[in-house]
Structures are given as structure tokens and as C-alpha cells.
Amino acid sequence: xxxxxxxxxxxxxxxxxxxxxxxxxxxxxxxxxxxxxxxxxxxxxxxxxxxxxxxxxxxxxxxxxxxxxxxxxxxxxxxxxxxxxxxxxxxxxxxxxxxxxxxxxxxxxxxxxxxxxxxxxxxxxxxxxxxxxxxxxxxxxxxxxxxxxxxxxxxxxxxxxxxxxxxxxxxxxxxxxxxxxxxxxxxxxxxxxxxxxxxxxxxxxxxxxxxxxxxxxx
Numbered sequence: 001x002x003x004x005x006x007x008x009x010x011x012x013x014x015x016x017x018x019x020x021x022x023x024x025x026x027x028x029x030x031x032x033x034x035x036x037x038x039x040x041x042x043x044x045x046x047x048x049x050x051x052x053x054x055x056x057x058x059x060x061x062x063x064x065x066x067x068x069x070x071x072x073x074x075x076x077x078x079x080x081x082x083x084x085x086x087x088x089x090x091x092x093x094x095x096x097x098x099x100x101x102x103x104x105x106x107x108x109x110x111x112x113x114x115x116x117x118x119x120x121x122x123x124x125x126x127x128x129x130x131x132x133x134x135x136x137x138x139x140x141x142x143x144x145x146x147x148x149x150x151x152x153x154x155x156x157x158x159x160x161x162x163x164x165x166x167x168x169x170x171x172x173x174x175x176x177x178x179x180x181x182x183x184x185x186x187x188x189x190x191x192x193x194x195x196x197x198x199x200x201x202x203x204x205x206x207x208x209x210x211x212x213x214x215x216x217x218x
Contacts, residue, residue, distance in 0.1 A: 034215075037093070038085060041067055041212040052077040052194035052201060067209040069202050071101050075191060077201030084198040086216050087111040093159045094200075094212040098152050101205030102126050105150070109195035112162055115186040116196045119160055119169055119177070122150045123203065129176050131167060133187045144177045155210075163217065 040048065043065040051060045058076020061068045069076050088111075098105035104123035109116055118132045120139040127147045130139030139145055148171070150156065161168040167186075169177035188196065195201050200209060 035217055037213045037215045039213050040085075040092075040094075041209065043210070046078070048081055049078045050081045052079040052199055054194050054201075058202070065210060067200075067212070068099075069200070069207050069209070071204055071206045072202065074204050075194075075201050077107070077192075077195050077199055079195045079199035080197065084111055085214050087197075088113050089163055089218040090214055090216050091159060091161045092212075092214050093157070095155045095157050095210050096121065096200075097155045097208045098122060098150060099206040099208055100152070101202070103203040103205045104128075105202055105205050105207035106156075106158060106209070107192055107195070107201040107203065108158065108160060109188060109192050109197075109199045109201065110160060110162065111197045112167065112181065112186045116188045117167065117186045118188050118192050118195075118201075119158070121156070121158060121171065122205075126150060129169075129171065131169075131177060131179060132189050132192075133185075134179065135185045136187065138189055144179055146176055148176075161217075 045062060046060065054072055054075045054077065056072040056076055058072030059070040060078055092108065092110060096106035103126060104120050106121040108119040120128060120130055120132055124140050127149060128140055128145060129148060130142065130145040132138040134142040134144060157172050159170040165181055167177065167179045167181065168175065192201050
């Protein structure tokens, strides 16, 4: 093979390599599958849960695929029977509805590593949303407090995310809380202690819960 033939072969190989490299379209690369959701409530039984020991008359039942929490005096609710599936880097999603009463219909108590916290939906007269507690200030006193209308017998989709840096919450896909964790003390009010480490409570209010699930983010 003379030098002209070698040069032509080299040029052809170079063009082929460039063409092959160009065929690798980034859009064609499959994205990683999102983390899988794990059902926390099977819609049939209280498996994995137990009635929170508030010492009041509030009853907990399963009806038509819904977890029903009757009004307590003042509180009622459920608590995870055992260790929660995750304590950090996770999301919880559920739908909640106020059936009767005038106060919070979803007090979601959840772990932030070793510390418990509660997301309040519909508290302090029916409309308050916030975290209890941040730096010993409850949901009505700290920077997470907002007020919105919650209609009776209406389902609301609630999503909570806990990471090493933030607690974030959405209601009906609208972000309502973005709380930094650095330098903050995370705790609960004593009234919801029976729902630690993971549970749902109500206050003088009856509610229904469905599509209750969790996914680990790491």
C-alpha cells in the first residue's frame, strides 16, 4: 500500500469515527426511573398501623378503601406500628378530607432523622397550614404559617418531602412550605406525641385518608 492509499484509509476511518460518535443522541439515553412508591395503607385493614393512644373517644376504621378517623376530645389518630420506612430523604403523599369539625383534619407527624415534626393542614379554626414546631414555635407562630380555605367533604392531595437540607410541602401540587433545616430546632407539640414517629392526627375533627404512600429518594 503506497502512502496515498494509507492517507485515504486514515481519512475514511476518521470520518466513520466522527459519524458514529455523532449518532449518540443524548435525548435517546434512557433517564433513570423515578423512585418507586410504597403503599403505607392497603385500603382494607389497619395493617402496619394502630390507634394512637390519645385516651379519647376518637375511633379509627376502614371504610370503602378509606381510613376514617372520628372526632376526638380533643385529638384522635393513628401511629405507625414499628419503625417508619425512612427517616430522611423521602416523600410522603396522601389525600385527606375533613368530614366534620372545624380544626385540623390532617396533622401528619413525620421524622426528620431523629427529630419528629408535624405538618398541620386546617388548624387553628380551620385554615392554617404550617409546621409544628420550628425553633419551639408552633405552626401558628413560625415562618411556615399560611392560611387557605379547606372545604368540608373535599379531597386535598398532600405531599411532603424531607431531605438533609429542607422540609417541603405541597397541597394540590401548590408548594406551601419550603423550610431550611440548617441551624433550626425541629420538634412537635406535646399534644401529638402519640403519633411519633409517623402518624396522622386530627383535632375535634373527623377526617378520611386514602392513597397514603411513601418513596425513598436516595
